[in-house]
Amino acid sequence: xxxxxxxxxxxxxxxxxxxxxxxxxxxxxxxxxxxxxxxxxxxxxxxxxxxxxxxxxxxxxxxxxxxxxxxxxxxxxxxxxxxxxxxxxxxxxxxxxxxxxxxxxxxxxxxxxxxxxxxxxxxxxxxxxxxxxxxxxxxxxxxxxxxxxxxxxxxxxxxxxxxxxxxxxxxxxxxxxxxxxxxxxxxxxxxxxxxxxxxxxxxxxxxxxxxxxxxxxxxxxxxxxxxxxxxxxxxxxxxxxxxxxxxxxxxxxxxxxxxxxxxxxxxxxxxxxxxxx
Numbered sequence: 001x002x003x004x005x006x007x008x009x010x011x012x013x014x015x016x017x018x019x020x021x022x023x024x025x026x027x028x029x030x031x032x033x034x035x036x037x038x039x040x041x042x043x044x045x046x047x048x049x050x051x052x053x054x055x056x057x058x059x060x061x062x063x064x065x066x067x068x069x070x071x072x073x074x075x076x077x078x079x080x081x082x083x084x085x086x087x088x089x090x091x092x093x094x095x096x097x098x099x100x101x102x103x104x105x106x107x108x109x110x111x112x113x114x115x116x117x118x119x120x121x122x123x124x125x126x127x128x129x130x131x132x133x134x135x136x137x138x139x140x141x142x143x144x145x146x147x148x149x150x151x152x153x154x155x156x157x158x159x160x161x162x163x164x165x166x167x168x169x170x171x172x173x174x175x176x177x178x179x180x181x182x183x184x185x186x187x188x189x190x191x192x193x194x195x196x197x198x199x200x201x202x203x204x205x206x207x208x209x210x211x212x213x214x215x216x217x218x219x220x221x222x223x224x225x226x227x228x229x230x231x232x233x234x235x236x237x238x239x240x241x242x243x244x245x246x247x248x249x250x251x252x253x254x255x256x257x258x259x260x261x262x263x264x265x266x267x268x269x270x271x272x273x274x275x276x277x
Contacts, residue, residue, distance in 0.1 A: 005167045005177035011153045029150035033143025034073070038066050040139045050201065054208045057127050057135070065121055069136070072117035073110045073143075080109010084247060085235055107144070107225075108251040114140075130210035130266070137217035138197045144221075145190025152182035159184070159231045173233075181232035188224035196220060211266030218259030225252040 016023045041062045044050065057065075081104045082090045082097055090097050118136060122129040151157045155172045159179025167177030197213060197220070206212045226249050234246040241250060 005169055008155060008168055008170050010171075013154050025153045026150045029146040030074070030143070033146040034066065034070055036146075037139035037142045038062065038069075040142060041135050044135060044138065044201070044207070050205060050207050052205070052208050054131070054210070055128055056131050056207070057125075061125055061127060062135070064125075065132075068117045068121050069114060072113035072115075074105075074113075076113015076116070077105035077107070077110035080106035080112060084109065084251065085238060105147075107147075107221075128210055130214065131207070133214035134201075134207055134210060134212070137214045138194075138201050140217060141190050141194035141197065145186050145194070148182045148186035148190060152180065152186070157182055158233060160233055162231075178233075179231040181228055184228045184231060185224070188228060189221055193217070193220045193224060209266055209270040211269070212263055215259040215262030215266060218255045218262065220259075222252040222255035222259060225249075226256075 011025070013026065014022045014024050015028065042059050045057055045059055045062060078097070084106055086104070114136060115133075118132050119129055121127075122132045155170045158168070158170045158173045159181030161176040162179050163177070164179070166180065168180045169175065169177050197217060200206045200216055201213055206216075229246045229248045229252070230244070232246075232248070234240060234248070238247050240246060
């Protein structure tokens with residue numbers, strides 16, 4: 001055991017409790033992520049120099065989209081967890097599928113849910129689907145950051161045993177110091193990915209090339225998640241699929257390939273459109 005192992009900061013997962021009603025950090029993380037992402041998208045669509053003559057949604061379009069996005073994230077995230085990570089349990093206990101307050105959300109499921117509602121909403125409003133994907137992509141790291149912090153507070157999804165100086169002894173992870181993999185993910189999938197996409201959208205004005213930012217998000221998330229999987233313990237009921245390969249890697253690596261294909265396609269498409277003009 002390393003001499004500098006850090007004891008887990010005992011933060012109650014429940015912030016406030018009123019009888020049977022409990023307000024949890026996990027729920028607040030989702031609320032904060034959605035609200036801040038919404039505000040960021042509003043500020044972005046109002047920033048005219050970022051768009052030049054590129055058609056884009058109005059602030060009202062973004063306001064109306066928030067409820068759609070929330071449903072896509074929550075329903076998709078929950079169904080993704082049920083299908084990808086713990087299907088046998090939920091087949092035996094179907095009533096527990098609705099117990100989202102107990103945790104159990106899958107990013108990849110939330111992503112699929114968001115894709116579905118983005119397509120439906122864009123078509124219903126007559127908006128560019130790729131532009132909506134780009135806006136969602138540059139805002140998504142905000143929610144990812146808060147979600148991973150909530151995972152840390154809940155003492156869940158912790159990392160593998162280690163002797164690094166910043167190892168943490170989690171109350172649910174036994175006596176061994178472990179990688180705080182939730183904080184790695186908050187830093188990479190949240191803060192770093194947000195800054196990279198901010199640079200691409202604001203410095204290089206890539207909102208004017210619909211699809212590039214969406215593809216860049218897929219690449220960035222896929223690489224970050226795959227990297228952290230080397231330090232994170234896979235779900236106990238799934239374990240390692242083959243050698244060091246995990247379910248998180250299986251779901252993330254295709255994102256990188258799809259993201260690269262989308263970026264190449266979007267750059268080529270926008271170049272052809274510009275030349276045609």
